[in-house]
Amino acid sequence: MQTLIINIKELLQVRETHVDKVSGNEMAVLPSIKNAFLLIEDDTIAAFGSMNDCPKINADKTIEADGKIVLPSWCDSHTHIVYAGNREQEFVDRINGLTYEEIANRGGGILNSAKKLNETSEDDIYNQSKKRLEEVIQQGTGAVEIKSGYGLTVEGELKMLRVIKKLAQNYPIAIKATFLGAHAFPLEYKENHSAYIDLIINEMLPKIAEEKLADYIDAFLETGYFSVEETERIMEAGKQYGLRSKIHVNQFTAINGIAACVKHNALSVDHLEIVTDEDIEALKNSETIAVALPSCSYFISIPYTPARKMLNAGLPLALASDFNPGTTPSGNMNFVVATACIKMKMTPEEAINAATINGAYAMGLSATHGSITIGKKANLIITKPLNSFYELPYAFGSNLIEQVLLNGKVIS
Ligand SMILES: N=CN[C@@H](CCC(=O)O)C(=O)O
Numbered sequence: 001m002q003t004l005i006i007n008i009k010e011l012l013q014v015r016e017t018h019v020d021k022v023s024g025n026e027m028a029v030l031p032s033i034k035n036a037f038l039l040i041e042d043d044t045i046a047a048f049g050s051m052n053d054c055p056k057i058n059a060d061k062t063i064e065a066d067g068k069i070v071l072p073s074w075c076d077s078h079t080h081i082v083y084a085g086n087r088e089q090e091f092v093d094r095i096n097g098l099t100y101e102e103i104a105n106r107g108g109g110i111l112n113s114a115k116k117l118n119e120t121s122e123d124d125i126y127n128q129s130k131k132r133l134e135e136v137i138q139q140g141t142g143a144v145e146i147k148s149g150y151g152l153t154v155e156g157e158l159k160m161l162r163v164i165k166k167l168a169q170n171y172p173i174a175i176k177a178t179f180l181g182a183h184a185f186p187l188e189y190k191e192n193h194s195a196y197i198d199l200i201i202n203e204m205l206p207k208i209a210e211e212k213l214a215d216y217i218d219a220f221l222e223t224g225y226f227s228v229e230e231t232e233r234i235m236e237a238g239k240q241y242g243l244r245s246k247i248h249v250n251q252f253t254a255i256n257g258i259a260a261c262v263k264h265n266a267l268s269v270d271h272l273e274i275v276t277d278e279d280i281e282a283l284k285n286s287e288t289i290a291v292a293l294p295s296c297s298y299f300i301s302i303p304y305t306p307a308r309k310m311l312n313a314g315l316p317l318a319l320a321s322d323f324n325p326g327t328t329p330s331g332n333m334n335f336v337v338a339t340a341c342i343k344m345k346m347t348p349e350e351a352i353n354a355a356t357i358n359g360a361y362a363m364g365l366s367a368t369h370g371s372i373t374i375g376k377k378a379n380l381i382i383t384k385p386l387n388s389f390y391e392l393p394y395a396f397g398s399n400l401i402e403q404v405l406l407n408g409k410v411i412s
Pocket residue numbers: 109110113220248251296322324325326327328
């Protein structure tokens with residue numbers, strides 16, 4: 001099956017030779033071809049270039065993209081799409097003056113979602129979660145990481161990971177699963193942290209590995225949650241099962257967690273709303289990518305990740321949604337990209353690099369996703385007619401996506 005997209009106003013993120021990720025100054029450059037074509041064979045990008053070189057073939061399907069921008073689908077490397085119920089009441093509590101920390105200390109927050117999840121059947125959780133997955137696909141996401149972490153019991157965590165597996169089987173989007181048993185301490189372990197970490201290491205991990213339910217391991221390394229030492233135990237244990245870590249860190253406080261994550265060769269460190277010079281030094285020359293979550297900063301009114309400081313230091317940065325019921329009830333990557341431009345002062349070129357190729361890197365998918373490269377998956381966004389791609393973050397509240405393709409097939 002051949003699909004030919006013709007007369008593309010501008011084809012973005014074209015990488016003739018493979019790149020894993022882009023860093024620092026490189027992020028300011030978004031390679032593109034104006035007046036372009038793109039040829040898809042089955043689910044794969046087969047050729048692209050200027051319309052002057054468009055092959056004269058009778059493709060099975062031709063898509064006219066006059067005036068439209070085509071770019072690789074968003075790669076959302078950090079979500080908690082699988083959950084039960086929501087936390088609207090906490091939203092109102094925050095409006096009335098409570099902080100995220102105060103709500104968590106009253107038994108709300110992650111523990112609130114964990115209670116709901118453990119009371120909800122696997123089928124019900126699947127049905128609630130698939131709606132969110134369908135929504136983000138419509139919004140242009142073509143690869144997504146989904147975490148567990150609202151179970152916090154052996155059965156609850158397995159239940160979440162099985163739902164993620166079922167979503168991956170039933171939907172054409174690429175999904176990576178991350179085990180986040182170390183998201184919070186259940187109340188009964190509040191005074192006995194090591195017993196809960198033992199449960200994660202001795203009960204949860206072996207079962208998860210046996211059923212091959214996870215690709216990565218995560219922990220919430222934060223004051224009041226998992227300490228540096230506790231997170232190191234989790235990262236070590238993950239390694240024994242071949243699970244590389246992707247860690248929630250520096251959301252509210254900087255406690256030297258990033259250096260520990262780099263020491264353990266974490267694939268990503270995520271949040272980083274609070275970043276010290278030492279954290280930046282630790283990330284230099286590492287294979288660990290920083291992931292910023294601007295919708296979370298927006299929703300709970302905390303600082304934005306200091307992108308400019310990090311890019312000036314030559315670091316790579318990815319953008320992700322953090323879709324979850326507590327701090328970010330939205331998986332809209334278009335809003336993420338716009339907010340990164342508006343609030344973090346990233347240029348549109350930098351933000352699109354961060355939400356495509358660098359997002360792919362942050363979930364170990366840059367060999368197959370995140371750029372227009374021959375041999376990669378034909379996961380694409382075709383916009384409505386636009387003046388230029390700058391309109392994508394500029395018109396931040398508009399839906400400018402006309403069509404999305406996953407594995408070469410038009411989804412909407
Ligand atoms: N900070 C830790 N985890 C989630 C929020 C969890 C929740 O409040 O439910 C996050 O990435 O923001």
